[in-house]
Amino acid sequence: MRDGIVLSGVSKTYEGKTVLQDVSFRFEEGKVTAIMGPSGQGKTTLLKILLGLEDCEGIVSGMEGRRPAVVFQESRLLPWLSLKQNLELVCGPGKDREITEALALMELTDAADKKPSELSGGMQRRAALARAIAYGGDILVLDEPFTGLDEALKERIAGKLAAQWRAEKKTVLFVTHDSAEAKEYADTIVKLNEGGSL
Amino acid sequence: MKPKTGEKRIGKKTVAVLLWLALWQLGAMTFGRSFVLPSPVFTCKALLDLLVQPLFWRSCGVTMLRVAAGLALASLLGFLGAWAATKSSWMRAILSVPAAVIKSVPVMSVILIALLCLASSIVPTFVCFLMCFPVMYTNILQGFDSVPVEYRELAQVYRIRGAKYFGRILVPASMGYIRAGLLLSCGLAWKSTVAAEVLSSPRVSMGYHLLSAKMYLDGPSLFAWTVGIVLLSMLFEKCVRLALRRW
Numbered sequence: 001m002r003d004g005i006v007l008s009g010v011s012k013t014y015e016g017k018t019v020l021q022d023v024s025f026r027f028e029e030g031k032v033t034a035i036m037g038p039s040g041q042g043k044t045t046l047l048k049i050l051l052g053l054e055d056c057e058g059i060v061s062g063m064e065g066r067r068p069a070v071v072f073q074e075s076r077l078l079p080w081l082s083l084k085q086n087l088e089l090v091c092g093p094g095k096d097r098e099i100t101e102a103l104a105l106m107e108l109t110d111a112a113d114k115k116p117s118e119l120s121g122g123m124q125r126r127a128a129l130a131r132a133i134a135y136g137g138d139i140l141v142l143d144e145p146f147t148g149l150d151e152a153l154k155e156r157i158a159g160k161l162a163a164q165w166r167a168e169k170k171t172v173l174f175v176t177h178d179s180a181e182a183k184e185y186a187d188t189i190v191k192l193n194e195g196g197s198l
Numbered sequence: 199m200k201p202k203t204g205e206k207r208i209g210k211k212t213v214a215v216l217l218w219l220a221l222w223q224l225g226a227m228t229f230g231r232s233f234v235l236p237s238p239v240f241t242c243k244a245l246l247d248l249l250v251q252p253l254f255w256r257s258c259g260v261t262m263l264r265v266a267a268g269l270a271l272a273s274l275l276g277f278l279g280a281w282a283a284t285k286s287s288w289m290r291a292i293l294s295v296p297a298a299v300i301k302s303v304p305v306m307s308v309i310l311i312a313l314l315c316l317a318s319s320i321v322p323t324f325v326c327f328l329m330c331f332p333v334m335y336t337n338i339l340q341g342f343d344s345v346p347v348e349y350r351e352l353a354q355v356y357r358i359r360g361a362k363y364f365g366r367i368l369v370p371a372s373m374g375y376i377r378a379g380l381l382l383s384c385g386l387a388w389k390s391t392v393a394a395e396v397l398s399s400p401r402v403s404m405g406y407h408l409l410s411a412k413m414y415l416d417g418p419s420l421f422a423w424t425v426g427i428v429l430l431s432m433l434f435e436k437c438v439r440l441a442l443r444r445w
Contacts, residue, residue: 053351070355076348080370089366090356135356 003062004029004171005050005139010058012045019045020056025190027062030169032162034182037192043175044073046192047141050173069137071145073175075128077116083127084112087134095134102134105160107153121148126157133161140165142174146181158185233417244418245425253402258430261322261391261404265434268326269387273380275327276334281364284342297332305329309394318398322405325394330383337379341372377442384438388431404430 005027012020019042027033035043048054051068077086087099103109106126116124125148132140146154162185165172176182182189219238226237236244248254283290300308308328312321349371353363369376395405404427411419 048351051351051355053354067357068355072348072352074348076352078349078367078370080373081366089358089362090352 002029002171005060005062005173007046007050008059008061010046010049010056010060012042012049012054012056020049020192023058023192027171027173028188029171031187032165032170032172032174032185033188033190034186035173035175035190035192036177036179036182038194039177041192041194043192044143047143047173047175051141063139066139067135067137068139068141069132069135070140071128071132071142073143075116075124077124077127077131079116082113082115083108083119083130086116086127087131090131090135098134098136099130102130105133106130106157122150122153125149129157129161138171140170140172140174142172144175144177146176146178154181161185231417233415236418236421240418241421241425244422248419248422248426254407254426256402257404257407258426260400260402261395261427262430262434264323264395264403265326265387265391268323268391269330269380269383271323271327272330272334272383272387275331276338276379279331279335280338280342281368283339284368290339293335297335300328301332305390305393306397308390309397312394313398319400321398322391322394322400322403326387326391329390330387333383333386334379337375337382338372341375341379342368344375345371380438380442381435384435385431388427388434392427 007023007025007027010020010023011018023046035046037043045054049056049060050063051070052063077083078089081089084099084103087102088095091099100109103112106129108123108126108130111119111123111127116127119127125145129142129145132142146158149157158181164170174186179189222238226232226235226240229235232240279289279293283293305325309321309325312324312328316324345368349367353359353367358367392405392408395403396409397405399406399409404423408420408423408427411417411423
């Protein structure tokens with residue numbers, strides 16, 4: 001069992017503007033953690049630092065050798081591939097069952113052969129979630145995963161996902177603006193304050 | 199019933215072609231010497247005469263093969279070069295020199311230098327490759343450089359690498375630039391190949407027959423071969439466009 005992900009004194013500055021200031025925290029293994037905070041306070045930057053997409057001052061440990069499954073702030077589906085092909089691209093060969101199950105879980109089975117441009121914004125969001133689920137990494141990193149979904153659909157899908165995460169003791173970090181969403185689905189809630197401190 | 203937009207466009211194109219043909223006819227009638235400026239009718243007759251000769255078709259086929267081979271080689275090496283340039287700043291610096299130099303070297307210099315060291319039948323293909331390579335390389339590299347950071351990050355976190363990254367992300371995301379490079383190169387490939395054929399004169403080639411017609415002051419033949427080249431070049435470009443549409 002891993003020891004979780006530890007941030008020690010993490011700071012990030014963009015062109016003179018401090019986005020994160022001396023952030024220290026431990027994301028516990030096997031738990032769902034919600035990251036909240038006002039817009040522009042470095043939530044997405046924090047996720048990018050964890051994923052190794054941004055450099056920073058300070059130390060990030062516990063991400064080495066992991067296979068993160070990610071939902072970015074934008075859906076980032078490749079427009080020249082069908083929905084199913086988008087999933088196949090990240091999953092690799094021999095993952096037909098996982099892909100079919102993820103599409104079914106996201107209620108997208110009928111849209112599998114459609115191109116992203118033929119899907120609504122909400123469907124694209126679900127497709128990005130399906131991609132991360134089908135990939136099945138050992139940590140889920142989700143940036144506002146339920147944005148654009150209508151309330152009923154959000155409750156249904158997020159409920160199913162949260163139950164699955166708890167059953168599998170999955171390590172999940174997700175960014176949200178919605179405090180009700182954070183309370184309902186997360187074991188731990190962390191808040192980024194103005195000025196980028198935790 | 200109003201004509202559709204497509205029909206309107208074809209109608210305008212036909213009128214434009216007829217207008218230029220009329221101007222050509224007028225010029226030929228004013229000039230009055232068919233061996234220098236034959237009329238469209240004379241040219242058409244000469245072209246019809248050529249169409250029944252097997253040598254015409256063989257020459258067309260061989261020239262087209264040379265163009266296709268040169269362009270294919272330029273595209274292949276353009277892809278490999280651009281891929282290498284995205285991987286290493288050293289490769290980028292090394293390849294930027296020939297790409298910039300070849301762009302500004304006159305085609306005639308390239309042909310004459312090539313004639314010093316290569317067999318005359320190879321020169322047209324080589325010259326075509328050399329003229330098209332910088333265009334293909336530059337466009338493909340520009341395309342690769344412009345792949346959105348979002349896709350790069352996606353590939354990084356989901357570990358999409360190597361041939362999979364190249365074939366499923368890099369190339370499709372750069373397709374606009376690759377398409378532009380190929381279409382630009384099509385015209386260049388024909389011009390440089392035929393120019394090289396004229397100077398290197400391999401027996402079976404459209405360029406050789408152009409030169410022969412000029413030497414015998416056979417204006418209608420010269421124009422007929424030129425029209426043949428233009429038509430084949432347009433057909434070739436059309437085929438490339440159709441192939442690109444599948445992407």
